[in-house]
Amino acid sequence: MGKQSDKIRFNVGGKIFETTATTLASANKSSMFGAMFDDEWNLQPREVNEEYFIDRNPDCFSVLLDLLRTGKLHVPPNVPEKLLYNEALFYGLLDNLRSAKWGRFDVNHLEVTSSVRCRPPRDWSAIRASPDGVISSSHVAGGIGLFSSSTGDLRHRYQLYESDKVRGFSAGALCFNSAGKIFASCSGTKNGEIAVWDQVTGKLFDYFETSGGLFLGGSENIQWLNESNCLFVSKLDSSYSWQREKDYISLLDFRDKSILCSRTSLSMQHIISTNYKGTCSVVDAIPTNESYSICVVDEYENLDFVDLRNTGESIRWNSKSQRGIENKYPKLTFHGGQLFCSKDDKISVNSGGLDQWVLTSVLERSQGGSIRDFSIGGDRLFALHSDENVFGVWETPSAPII
Structure with missing residues (x-):
């Protein structure tokens, strides 16, 4: 040689x-x-x-x-x-x-690059993007699927097993962590639980059963917190007042299956808004960079921050809405120090800190009707629309070659 x-x-x-x-x-x-x-x-x-x-x-x-x-x-x-x-x-x-x-994710220059229809059509209830931009979705009665972000084709389905037999379940909220694990709330099972799969192998990795009076299988928002190594879970959008006593916001530690802290019945803490007469309720919540600092939004797109450890703290809304028009699918995301909040077919972006949050831009012109859920990952924003299982892909154009 x-x-x-x-x-x-x-x-x-x-x-x-x-x-x-x-x-x-x-x-x-x-x-x-x-x-x-x-x-x-x-x-x-x-x-x-x-x-x-x-x-x-x-x-x-x-x-x-x-x-x-x-x-x-x-x-x-x-x-x-x-x-x-x-x-x-x-x-x-x-x-x-x-x-x-x-280019890299820049909210001031995002453009809709594609509108992708899921194949085969399914009743999507949530969409999440992994750090590398792979998307996963949950279905009302069809479990969890991993989909191509460019074609919408189903690549893999994640299952629950009991005695080597597939268990049927309804998937709710889901999220990824940086280690390639998928977390999802699973109802329709015996105990109701948060299940964890390996994204690559599809193998069921771990689970957290209902505990402390919280029906975890009904969680409608979950998010992995890398710094504190725990899972944020919440259930807030109950449709009837008699169900609000079952609402909760909690932090779970998977290492010893414990509940680090929890705040229940948060959506019953109503206050008068400065922009309209009446009461409002918390309908979505997300953790910020600090584990116990939670951003909440009501059905009129008003924002506030609360400390999850302070159970006696009341909500003092940072009012945004000028009209008492209820938002059908209010969803929050915190990314890069900015707050993203969906309203109808638009996503508003707020910048600032503490009690001073200012609307800086609005993402719109994507197709498919009202935004049901959205997620940011792999320098892209994915918006799941209510019409015919369409999700829009937003990206930042690269700098022009001079």
């Missing part, structure tokens, strides 16, 4: 390409090119002048190789966009392609 060179030759569809190990190292480790390196990013041993044959489209390969070489995306008119995306998927370069075309 002769001395190994840093240069690498490819024969793609009969066309010869020559590049360097430095260029290929720009790809992800999980890509086809990443497999050519060892754990320390040194090229695997090979014959001198060895040529790798790949029976794929050479025009697309040329675009992708140039992307790895320069970090810029230049697509000639003769290369269809759909074909380029398919080839990028084959090589494991889809993230590189997307990053070149769409």
Whole structure:
């Protein structure tokens, strides 16, 4: 065997390409090119002048190789966009392609890039995006599915088992953590629980059964808190006053299956709003960067922050609404120090801190009717609409090439 060179030759569809190990190292480790390196990013041993044959489209390969070489995306008119995306998927370069075309998440420059219809159609009740942008959804009576964010096709279904038999259940809220686990509230089971699956293998990993008088299977919002290593859960949108005594906001510790703190019947703490006469109720809540600081919203899009540990604290709304018009699907998300709140077919973005939150922008013009749920992950925002299981994808365009 002769001395190994840093240069690498490819024969793609009969066309010869020559590049360097430095260029290929720009790809992800999980890509086809990443497999050519060892754990320390040194090229695997090979014959001198060895040529790798790949029976794929050479025009697309040329675009992708140039992307790895320069970090810029230049697509000639003769290369269809759909074909380029398919080839990028084959090589494991889809993230590189997307990053070149769409920049880091910037709420001031978000654009609707696509409206995707779920296939097959299902009654979606929630949508969540993982840190790498993979989406998962829960269904009223169909469990949990992992879907393609570009086509809406079902990729995997997550099941509950009892004595090696599949258990039927209805999925409610769900979330991801940074370790590749999916959490979901599961009703219709014997005890009602929060179940945990491995995102990659689909294996049931852990569960937290109903405890302390809280029906966890009915949780309508859950969120994993990485810093405190606990799970935030809440149930707040009861339709009838006699059900409000079952509402709760809690923090769960999966390590010893304990409830760290809990605040029940929060939605019964009504106050008079300064903008209209009447009472209002908490209908959604999310944790902020501080584990015990909770942002709450009422049906009129008024905001407030409460300390989950202070059970005697009342709610003093930071009024936003100018009219007493009830919001059908009010949902909150806290991301990058900003508050996102959905109202009808729009998402308002609030910036600030403490009691001073200012509306800075509004996301609109996505198709599919009222926004039922939304989630941010992988530098994209996914909005689940109420009409025909359509979800919109919002992304930030990359900076123009000067």
